[in-house]
Amino acid sequence: MASVRETLRVPKGPVDLEEIDPRGTPVGPTRKAAAADEMADLGVRLDTLQEALYAEGTGGGTRAVLLVLQGMDTSGKGGVIHHAVGLVNPQGVQIASFKRPTAEELAHDFLWRIRKQVPVPGRIGVFDRSHYEDVLVARVDSLVPEEVWQARYAQITAFEQELTGRGVTLVKCMLHISPQEQAERLLARLDDPTKRWKYNPGDLDTRAKWPAYQEAYEAALERCDADAAPWYVIPSDRKWYRNWAVAAILAETLEDMAPVFPPPDFDVEEQRALVRVSLR
Amino acid sequence: MASVRETLRVPKGPVDLEEIDPRGTPVGPTRKAAAADEMADLGVRLDTLQEALYAEGTGGGTRAVLLVLQGMDTSGKGGVIHHAVGLVNPQGVQIASFKRPTAEELAHDFLWRIRKQVPVPGRIGVFDRSHYEDVLVARVDSLVPEEVWQARYAQITAFEQELTGRGVTLVKCMLHISPQEQAERLLARLDDPTKRWKYNPGDLDTRAKWPAYQEAYEAALERCDADAAPWYVIPSDRKWYRNWAVAAILAETLEDMAPVFPPPDFDVEEQRALVRVSLR
Numbered sequence A, B: 001m002a003s004v005r006e007t008l009r010v011p012k013g014p015v016d017l018e019e020i021d022p023r024g025t026p027v028g029p030t031r032k033a034a035a036a037d038e039m040a041d042l043g044v045r046l047d048t049l050q051e052a053l054y055a056e057g058t059g060g061g062t063r064a065v066l067l068v069l070q071g072m073d074t075s076g077k078g079g080v081i082h083h084a085v086g087l088v089n090p091q092g093v094q095i096a097s098f099k100r101p102t103a104e105e106l107a108h109d110f111l112w113r114i115r116k117q118v119p120v121p122g123r124i125g126v127f128d129r130s131h132y133e134d135v136l137v138a139r140v141d142s143l144v145p146e147e148v149w150q151a152r153y154a155q156i157t158a159f160e161q162e163l164t165g166r167g168v169t170l171v172k173c174m175l176h177i178s179p180q181e182q183a184e185r186l187l188a189r190l191d192d193p194t195k196r197w198k199y200n201p202g203d204l205d206t207r208a209k210w211p212a213y214q215e216a217y218e219a220a221l222e223r224c225d226a227d228a229a230p231w232y233v234i235p236s237d238r239k240w241y242r243n244w245a246v247a248a249i250l251a252e253t254l255e256d257m258a259p260v261f262p263p264p265d266f267d268v269e270e271q272r273a274l275v276r277v278s279l280r
Helices: A004-008 A032-058 A077-083 A131-135 A146-165 A179-191 A203-208 A210-223 A239-257 A268-279 B004-008 B032-058 B077-083 B131-135 B146-165 B179-191 B203-208 B210-223 B239-257 B268-278
Strands: A064-071 A093-097 A124-128 A168-176 A231-235 B064-071 B093-097 B124-128 B168-176 B231-235
Touching: A004 A231, A004 A239, A032 A064, A032 A239, A064 A077, A064 A131, A064 A239, A077 A124, A077 A168, A077 A239, A131 A146, A131 A210, A146 A168, A146 A210, A168 A239, A179 A203, A179 B268, A203 A210, A203 B268, A210 A231, A231 A239, A268 B179, A268 B203, B004 B231, B004 B239, B032 B064, B032 B239, B064 B077, B064 B131, B064 B239, B077 B124, B077 B168, B077 B239, B131 B146, B131 B210, B146 B168, B146 B210, B168 B239, B179 B203, B203 B210, B210 B231, B231 B239
Parallel strands: A064 A124, A064 A168, A093 A124, A168 A231, B064 B124, B064 B168, B093 B124, B168 B231
Antiparallel strands: none
């Protein structure tokens, strides 16, 4: 089987999101029940890998993972955190949600608030939205002049190179849904009183700009994809596929990193004897 | 069945930890398999409750939960976070680990670093060690003069009253293990190369002061137990019982709080119509 990463990596060259089926299952499970079985296995794999990464960090290792989640409203950024990131020990996870910037954040360069949330060694950082908002909503809504957002693609690439240079492995996932699926999810939120708090009337304004957003996503995917900081396009109209795909990409990424448990910096036999003596 | 909270609450009056069996199962499952079944149910209960608490927070609610974990080395603070806290959506959880204070932290009063980590509304905060270290290691190792640590019990009580006054429900769990069990766990860490990174030779120095630590714990349990900020003593020689007990206490606490999904601040019918129109 082709690796999940190879299959879901954004294609080289011009990106046309219309060519990628949001209901597709191009690799891995094609049914919900099969995905559930695979999630259980992924949970075991991810748990061990995360523990090794964490241990490596305590032993002086500098590596970390940064999972960047982007997608239109209802695409499932929160669902991925719940069901895919939720598979690993929460102690090893560092989640940052980027909402509309505050006045203080706007007074700094756009990467200022992002830098503060880069995961420390040994951790899996998760960005629920990210610096990409600064070339998405900022571009679509002209929050800054064009020359400003145009310059950001290169600034983002430089920033991500800096991160990978100091040991942060980036995993960037665009959760790709169709406008039909978004409408169904919005209606589902309205129907269920326990989901209404997730509904925001402002989401309809963003929805009305769907084509402009897709174009902005295409530009970000095309201009900021790099082997060291790859973009994946996750078919997300089926929640179970989306959660499986992100978990599988995380597992493959961590397996590639092959984190190692640090060797002891003490004499194991000596310590064993001391523990035994303390029992008398 | 008596509630888990009633049964595991620290007894009123003088506390004698020797009277509490670290291998006991005074309430709930008495076997590992039964505990595993109950954990699955607890996962469902906790997930719903946590989502409601989170939703309440987004709707202007001010309530939060703070789980304080204390216990001797190897008692399982990390295990509880992994297996009990790990049952809920990581997005709603805020974990803080308090290690040996830094020079900057020592330059402030002992609650300074603690205050910065109090959970925001809607979250379940978890303290892996806490302000109680300032009446545990600080007392046992005379890190500060006796009049300083003696004054801290009242300062802690006042601080916790302040927290409960602004909507933070405290759940304080002392993970109670026997010195025999600690020795076995230390040896297990030494035996397994993937566990050695958790072993710290300094733990034996702390272990050598076991009676002084038990006395310090007894004082903290006795002097800082309050109905609004209760202490629970969790029999922790059996890991499955410990994880179950903390998860069950969390669930009972959240059920008591009865968080509510906020009502919509928009017209549901109107929004439904707008979504439907956007589909044409």
